[in-house]
Amino acid sequence: MKLPSFDYQAPASLAEAVALLAAGDGSARPIAGGQSFLPVMAFRLAEPSLLVDLRNIPDLSGIKISDAGVRIGAMARWRDLLDDVRLAEAMPLLPAAIDHVAHYQIRNRGTVGGSLAHADPAAEMPTLALTCEAQIDVVGAKGERVLAAADLFTGALQTSLEPDEIIVAVRFPAWAKTKRWGFEEFSRRRGDFALAGVALCYDETEGRAANVRIGAISVADTPIRLKNAEAALEGRAVDAASIEAAMAAASGEVDPAGDIHASARYRKALVGTLLGRALESAAGRKAR
Template identity: 50%
Template sequence: MKFPPLSCLTPRSLDEAIALLELHGGDAKLLSGGQSLMPMLAFRLASCSILIDLKLIPDLDRITVTNRGVELGSKVRWRDIEHDARLPDAHPLLSIAVKHVAHYAIRNRGTVGGSLAHGDPASELPALAVACGAMIAVAGPNGRRSVPAEEFFLSPLVTALEPDEVIVSLHFPPWPTERSFGFQEFSRRRGDFAMAGAIVFFDKDEGRNIRSPRIGAFGVADTPLRLEEAEKFLLGNSANSQIFEEAAAHGVRNIDVRSDVHADSDYRRSLLATLVTRALAEAAKRTRP
């Protein structure tokens, strides 16, 4: 299909981009990588008459690593994350998860801000942000605000981002050196949207029992989510296969799992339980890459 008639504006500052959004209201959309927006415009799943291209705005394409954690600017591309030599040490789970994002060509263009704003419940980055307790910084006419990732994703393709706001960055908390972690997802072909995925990590106390467990799931519900029942079950237990299977069963039992043309809810629930179990087993064998 062909694109609708569009005008393209290229602001040179964040303030100018926000002013343009205010001026044009619902007729304008932000363009970053465009890997989700452009197909949606072509298929008439989204509409606008003006594109505001963020490519000339400085400082949004930086990856910052400090003792306060990892901050990804909204224009950081997947390939930038893949090739940053600091991240396997600073946030190894992020380094592993990004390799599962779409296909190579898309990772050359797709951006952090684009993925967050799109809010696809099958995407890896929103789920990682929710699982890790990340904060999303946005800017608008009333200044800047930080939104917890768990409060940012409201329903499929709907987020807490206001029409006149721009995503500035995504901040992950510091990653402890000895943290155990695992990542599992299943799709019909590698790089396709995940039918289900699991993100897990936990620390251990002096007795080698699990503490601070986190389990995130994606591709199964209307938004990425945490499996809090599984987290509660893991807390204080030893890391072994039986505990992992029981935790997975607890985690998927009461969540609202969706059905679509790719899989029904029963299949997805069973698949997610398997992926959580595998991710926990993976985590038990590994800390850093």
């Protein structure tokens, strides 16, 4: 559980960072807050030759809120999001969910971009990005590109990023003030990895749900959308009957694995339970 030997660079520009990664020929890795990747290295599950620390690169952090939505720099830390009172107004789902990220100390160091790149299916941010149909801005040796969140996550701890690509920002689309939302997750102790979690949002017009988006945490290799549960609610009033239908659909459409913390059967049921609770809090929250 001691770190393997590696070289370290903390370049002052994005271009320099990309060049270092490209020169590393697949064995150089970028590092942001280090809250996930350093333990991975200590367990010798990864032994990069070079760590490229992104801390000195200007303009990688910061939260911008505009009519176009919320743009969060990759190096923004969880603490920055929780401290930004504008965010609670502009996109309340985000701070509500991020409040569940690990522990106090980890929230002071861990970053949004790091979490997206680490692609842990038990983490909050990947599911939030997927649920809210965020765009991920990426820079690499071949230039800039934009990835839909749905195209980023390819497997457990795996992404479609090239070894020389760095996440620059995540952009969430405009969030109507009237949007309804819910977030629930359950872990064995507060701050542990979620056994399951649900993030959702929808618009409400004339008492009916529209644009229903439901994402789930920790029930598959990647964050997933619960399409059947979404369909069970789309165009319907969010009431006891539709909530029950959505819960059943959610439990029916996931196929989680069991592990030392929870059985597959439990996780399947839990995702339905959490969806029910998230919908109740979404429907019960005072409309603005």
